[in-house]
Amino acid sequence: MKSESQNTGELLQKRSGMLSQPKAVWAVAFACVISFMGLGLVDPILPAIAEQLNASKSQVSLLFTSYNLVTGLAMLITGVISSRIGIKWTLLVGMILIVAFSALGGLSDSIGGIVGFRAGWGLGNALFIATALSAIVGFSTSGTAKAIILYEAALGLGISVGPLLGGELGSISWRGPFFGVAGLMLLGFLFVLFVLPKVKKAATTSKTSLKDPFKALAYPSLLTLGIVAFLYNFGFFTLMAYSPYVMELDEHGLGYVFFGWGVLLALSSVFIAPKIQRRFNLVPSIGWMLTLFAVDLGVMAIGTINHSPNTVIVAVIVAGLFLGINNTLITTAVMQAAPVERSTASAAYSFVRFLGGAVSPWLAGKLSEWYTAELPFWFGGAMVLVAVIVLVARGRHLRGINMEGH
Structure with a gap:
């Protein structure tokens, strides 16, 4: 009999049955x-906010x-909260905070x-x-493995459709996308409230x-992946928070660019990542995708x-390919990295990686102001x-994960 971890490579390759999920999974995915x-x-309204509120790039990047920053710090309490009030109510509290x-x-x-x-939005996001x-x-x-692919597909779909709506709403007013998020998340709140079934006590985690x-970060494999994501987020949020300023597009144009980026991210995370993981192994695949992203x-x-x-526009869209694959692979690795x-x-x-996401947007704006674009x-x-x-240097800590594709 194969263990669950030994079957991960097969699960990533064979997606049959991924759509056959309980109602609860679809409620959360939606x-x-x-x-x-x-x-x-x-994202498409960042230059507009800078112009209309007379703010610098680094100020808007805040x-x-x-x-x-708040998302990363709040990650430390998500387990404490969810283990006490349950999965459903933790989701609902987080969503209503995002709405507000x-x-x-x-x-x-x-x-x-x-x-x-x-910052308050980040607290809800963390929960x-x-x-x-x-x-x-x-x-x-x-x-x-299939559940992670479904999660990454939801991520990619949301990220790809969001800029289109953001561009449309942002062309009316920079305030539009903020109200758009509030309205859509309120819809999601109602969906989870009425569709997600009550979770039996036995199905929830023990109090943490x-x-x-x-303690989990004491496991070298999980710490290694956290450090990698911390560093990788400097590139990711340079793309997200800074690239809109150099593409010389209006809100509509930026919306279409990030829509293309998000489509590639979604498709690659669901259809390409499993094949790459099986053919080249999990950890080396992450390394190659990060290298290609750095080149991009x-x-x-x-x-x-x-000038x-x-x-820049083409490079931003292509980045979605590398980021989609990497997101699925590294999330899969994290789920296997520690016996917790x-x-x-x-x-x-997430605590470690979001700290990188907190520093990098501000620093990208400052570097452009202090030196060159x-x-x-x-x-x-x-x-x-x-x-x-x-x-590569800490690869010895990831050998157990490294074998998952075989």
Whole structure:
């Protein structure tokens, strides 16, 4: 008999049955689509916010910094909360916080106010995303690997559709996408409230403490993946928070670019990642995808130097291919990295990686203000390459995961 971990490669290759999920899985997946639409909805309006509120690039980037910082720190308490009030109510609390703070952001008249409300948004986001992943994996009847693919598909779908709506709403007013997030998440809240069944006590995790995520990081494999994601997020959020300023497009144009990026991210995470993982093995595949992403960031830098917005546009869209594959592979690795509750592993990993997402957007804006417009891309690409070096140097801690594809 094969163990569950030995079957991971086969589950990634054979997606048959992935769509045969309980109602609870689809309820959470639907809410995930709406949640991740929030990221794409806001992205096309970053230059408009800077112009209309007389803010610098680094000031506007604080929308990502406050959001990611609070999300990362709040990850430490998600397990404590969910183990006491249950999966369903943790999801609902997180979602209603997103509704409230995104609406307040739309009503704000200052960049400082928006940054503050985005921090509250980050708290809701932490409660939602950490619980959503563990809920989908826990409720799924088709195994961990297929559940993760479904989660990444929801992520990609939300990210791809979000910019289109964000571009449309943003062309009316920069406030539109904030209210759009609030309305859509309210819809998701109602969907989970009425569709997600009550979880029996036995199906929830045992009570956890604030120490559990830190204890989980004591496992070298999980810590390694967290460090890799911390570094990789410097490249990811340079793309998300800074590239809109150099593509020279209006809200509609940015919406279409990030729609293309999101479509490639969604398709590659569901259809290409399983094949690559089986053929080349999990950890080496992550290394190759990160390397290609670093090269792609270099292309964005060259396009910026040559004043070629079209080069940057193409490179941003192509990045979705590498990021979609990497997201699925690294999430799969995290779920296998430590013998702890999946929700605890997710919280510990997310705590580390979101700290990178907190620093990188602000730093990208500052680097462009202090030095040159292309430097944020060079720096982001260099940090992604450092992530590859860490992955290789600490590869001995990932050997157990490394064998999962065979």
